[in-house]
Amino acid sequence: MPRKTMIEAIREAMDVMMSRDGDVVVFGEDVGYFGGVFRATQGLQAKYGTSRCFDTPISELGIVGIAVGMAAYGLKPCVEIQFADYMYPAYDQIVSEAARLRYRSNGQFTCPLVVRMPTGGGIFGGQTHSQSPEALFTHVCGIKTVVPSNPRDAKGLLISAIEDPDPVIFLEPKRLYNGPFDGHHDRPVTPWSKHDLGEVDDGHFAIPLGRAAIRRQGTAVTILAYGTMVHVAETAAAETGIDAEIIDLRTLLPLDLDTIEASVRKTGRCVIVHEATLTSGFGAELCALVQTRCFYHLEAPIVRVAGWDTPYPHAQEWDYFPGPARIGRALIETLEA
């Protein structure tokens, strides 16, 4: 099977959907002629024309605002916000408009819209190119939030997101675009061409939203992770030799609670990992759900490993980032509790 980078997989998903469905349109800042600052839309304008893939003014509010209007008309916009850190001007259009249109109009108008955003750090992007705002979306009623961790999932999940009748926030961990990141920034990058999950089928295939994947079977402790942290957690398990079960959530909302519950009931221990800041992060929701569902199976307190509650720093990036060492310590702490 062909191996592809995450960018190639994402581009293929849009390409496949644009060729299958004339209502799919793609736009954003630098998205048209140039093909996007991460090259996710490269070639799409040349292939589908300027009315289906085009550059926009620098207005995130405008990008999502016109997308809501287009979706209400009947198109299926798949738009790019250049960095998730730039989405705040569009937040009202996402929260008050896209998310609620079906509900408030009792289904007269719907909003089949995908907002793609590169998310997370690890590229020395400082506080405006590194944030992980997923909890700001999972807290909103009426949108789905997806965070893929590899090229195969990225393609299958993005196809599902474009086909979904409701708005989907598609957060792309930018540190994973070119290869799985093991959490050691000082080591050479492994390319996706050397990773099994870099194998991506050509053509159309969908991975349903709302289903997690077990990346590593284990019995000692359950690690809940998504995006970049799935790979960092794998490193932590390997380096500590702990037989962890690693669940890649893939979709944060709707959440695959059944898979989580089955795993924690089996292991009796749970470590939650995300790159976003700790307080009121998505880990807090996971923690609450796990303790409610699995309280009598828990052998130890649930532990969260997350970004510190500071703005994402520049020079101190690797002090901020919850790397394999911190996750490893949490695993040991959980097992010794």
Place this chain on the structure above:
Amino acid sequence: MPDSDLTHDTVIPQREAAQSTEPAPLKLHVPEPAVRPGGTPDFSNIRIPRAGQVDRPSVDVDAEAIRDLAFSVIRVLNRDGEAVGPWAGQLSDDELLEGLRHMMTLRAFDARMQMAQRQGKTSFYMQHMGEEAVSCAFRKALLPGDMNFPTYRQAGLLIAGGYSLVEMACQIYSNTHDPLKGRQLPVMYSSREHGFFSISGNLATQYIQAVGWAMASAIKNDTKIAVGWIGDGATAESDFHAALVFASTYRAPVVLNIVNNQWAISTFQGIARGGSGTFAARGLGFGIPALRVDGNDYLAVHAVAKWACERARRNLGPTLIEHVTYRVGAHSTSDDPAGYRPKTESEAWPLGDPVIRLKNHLIVRGAWSEERQKQAEAEIMDTVIAAQKEAESHGTLHSPQHASAHDMFEGVFSEMPPHLRRQRQEAGV
């Protein structure tokens, strides 16, 4: 210099220190309306051109060539009730009588619903008094399939579009027949079938969406156009500016309306307008043809709407229209204008009442009379009361018959996800 009519704050800050070597300390300029409660209403600084004075350019005109239209006021009906000038002569007696009936229906419906709110049958209401011509006349320039992105003060689009008064009242009452299942604040209607986009209640968000809808129509090589609506106050929102940027860049087939009714709740229009001569003038920097129209003149609103819609339909791009009107009533049932403007200000408003002006015109045309007006008022009120009663037979907000709690969980997503299913079970509904 363009007319700076309708500006209450045309006083230019004194350059006190112009002659001295050291500038005086800085002072913050906060615009104030000319008159506050207790004062005598004064619109003497408003310059209103005589009806018929403003040219009617061809629809393919360059925005540059009609800059003056952003500072004047297009008017058709003169003081004697005659339709004059190049924007006149487009509507038949029957069409005008229908327009009169729409405005009177809206006014009667407002009166009844306002009272229903006071009687505790619903939580909230917003009336249109004084602004009826804007939405009623504009609607008649649209074709089936066109889409309005309205604010909460354009119910005339629904009434003139043939929407059912019963359904409107059911929405206001959040009863068992509410087409929106009790999910929306009263008057936040939605009817795709009638070209009326779901009202958000958040200001200005719909303006950029109208541009997106219009772009989609162009992408699909369709023939439909979109119409955006916004109030004078909400033009300060970023959505307004984004809408003008995108409409300008992509020459979207959209008509962008600003309804300048002078008041944003308690804040006079000068706070949003700032140093801009008029709201319409904001379009000029974007190269968008911008016109001002007498919003209390049914014929003028209709003529300008036709002109702008034709531009959109011919792929000539967007048009910005400022409707100059006056909000006679309160912003909503939650505020009292006596707290922020003279009580008699509405009587001093120089553009008159849209219903009376159209009635007088029809009488001048020989198509109507005061007697028939009285008769029509009674008939219309009967129709409205009958619709209200029918709606009330399906319940009101606090009656036992109201929208069901079961429906609260429906429609958040196309398919209900597991967590909502669990919550509905827990709620026991």
